[in-house]
Amino acid sequence: MTKAESVQLMTDKMAKFVGHIGIKLPDDVIAKLSELREKETSPLAKTIYDTMFKNQEQAVALHRPSCQDTGVLQFWVKCGVNFPLIGELEALLKEAVVKATFATPLRHNSVETFDEYNTKRNVGKGTPTVFWDIVPDDDHCEIYAYMAGGGCTLPGKAMVLMPGAGYEGVTQFVMDQMTSYGLNACPPLLVGVGVATSVETAALLSKKALMRPLGSHNPNERAAQMEKLLEDGINAIGLGPQGMSGNYSVMGVHIENTARHPSTIGVAVNVGCWSHRRGHVIFDKDLNATVTTHSGVQL
């Protein structure tokens, strides 16, 4: 295969994958929603869940995006330095988004700032967003693809606390976002929390937390304990499906953390809606693709 053919092949595979994650939710999200659906008791909550599940079935049957807001595409790339297309990756991901936009179709979600016009191609300056993690001595490329919809992007918030505020302050910060903005962001939510030094380090972690599989825990025992405490605490608020009240509020709480400056605690929260459209695929050096999040899909 020539380089040009390789680029074309990976572009086509990523375009297909992007289209697929807009139509079908990942296996772990479907399983969690089924579990939460069973635990709701009010007629209103049940009606809402029935509509949600009917929607997911129809989306697959009619091959259409399950939610009209197919988001701004964000890619979290974990790329080995020896992956053959490392230098072509950003350009080909952009091309894959354009391709998926017309093939699927996806909504046109890129508005150039200041000039304020919709590019009508779903890409623009800096979109899709590509976050990089470089892996030494490796020739694989792992890609998390995420559709960041407007509704679940709105509750995003980051700030820097004084150490005196402590983890109690972190708790208050996260919980306040749930009742002010979270309830409008299509619960049951997946809540990502970043704990670090500054706004941008915490914010990046809070988004990265949303890529983790549901049911996974932070490897630090205290952080994992806090994930559970926050999950139980937010569930106790009883936001219910669509924030219209019910027995549960979240699909999970994921915390990602780094060390911090002794004088600051950077904290950020990011949420994923119930229609949490993220996919994970691993390419080897020959561009064979393994999808880990969605069963039954071949790229």
Add this chain to the structure above:
Amino acid sequence: MVENRNGKKVLVTPISAEDLADIKIGDIVWLDGDLMTCRDVAHRRLVEGGRELPYDIRGKAIFHAGPIVRPIEGQKDAYEMVSVGPTTSMRMEKFEYEFTKTTGVRVIVGKGGMGPNTERACKECGAIHCVFPAGCAVVAATEVERIAEHHWDELGMPETLWCCKVKEFGPLIVSIDTQGRNMFEENKVTFNQKKDAAVAEICKHVSFIK
């Protein structure tokens, strides 16, 4: 007009204030007739720009939504609704009183709660705000029979005014009624009390800085 159809309460456009008088927050209703997508820029054009809507929505419904549509092959200027679900209604809150008063819209469909401007609009003008379960965009699209007209196309696909004919469009959960009662605001009081209790409980266990 209101019809009871197989146990479903269906609002049929044109809708009058009297049709909505008995409807209360938490009720589930459905819609037949005219529904126009209308969101951020259209509200701003009308309220701040003083422009008239190019489509009459008096007695009809609007949908805070930016859909995915596609051209119907072999037909000129005809579009199919592919995927359409509600967007966050709160973004339209600052415009909704004046918008409702000026246009005579009766049913506002969206996602999440709205605030005092919309409560006032619903109470003074005899209108309601409803929630269509968000993220259920294929269900909503299949309840659109056809797109009859489209205007302000220069705003791009999400912001274009797509004027739809709908059939048993729903479920629509009433979140603000003509009395001005607001389900989300009432729920928020309870949510905040429960939140305060949850924060107090969590804080007993997270004193990691010692």
